[in-house]
Amino acid sequence: MLAKNGGFDIEFWLEKKEKLMSKPCIICVAITGSVPQKSDNPAVPISIEEQVESTQAAFELGASIAHCHVRLPDGTPSSDPGRFALLMEGIKTHCPGMIVQLSTGGALWCGAGARWDVAAAPGYGVTDGGLE
Numbered sequence: 001m002l003a004k005n006g007g008f009d010i011e012f013w014l015e016k017k018e019k020l021m022s023k024p025c026i027i028c029v030a031i032t033g034s035v036p037q038k039s040d041n042p043a044v045p046i047s048i049e050e051q052v053e054s055t056q057a058a059f060e061l062g063a064s065i066a067h068c069h070v071r072l073p074d075g076t077p078s079s080d081p082g083r084f085a086l087l088m089e090g091i092k093t094h095c096p097g098m099i100v101q102l103s104t105g106g107a108l109w110c111g112a113g114a115r116w117d118v119a120a121a122p123g124y125g126v127t128d129g130g131l132e
Contacts, residue, residue: 013061028065029058034077034103046071048083052090059095066091067101079104 031054036044045054048070055066068091070083084102091100 010057010061017061026065027058027061027063028067028101029055029063030067031055031058032069032071034069037075046075047073048086048090051087052094055091055098056094059098063098065099065101066095067103069103 032045032051038044038046045051051068051070055063055068058066068084068087070078070080070087072078072080072083088100088102091098
């Protein structure tokens with residue numbers, strides 16, 4: 001449910017949480033994507049801080065998996081392992097136990113080398129799913 005300003009209406013979902021969570025389920029959120037921009041929706045979280053805040057809101061509502069992309073300050077998709085590390089640090093701090101899937105997206109501009117840099121980063125990659 002979107003708020004009137006185009007953002008996520010957390011109050012709506014908080015009211016529905018008990019009913020929605022009465023049956024076991026796994027909720028995976030994709031908070032940013034690799035394509036949407038603020039011009040598409042002002043509520044799209046682009047910065048690391050915005051992404052951590054959005055992920056934490058979903059976590060508090062019951063999400064257990066986050067599918068994450070990172071962006072440069074201008075909104076351009078990135079595969080920078082340093083940006084992924086900052087995002088992981090924030091999510092681990094504010095969403096303890098959440099499973100995080102880091103994604104470099106399916107874009108052709110992101111070659112195998114960049115994907116491997118992210119996948120091979122200690123504690124963040126495919127070997128342990130981001131879990132310690």
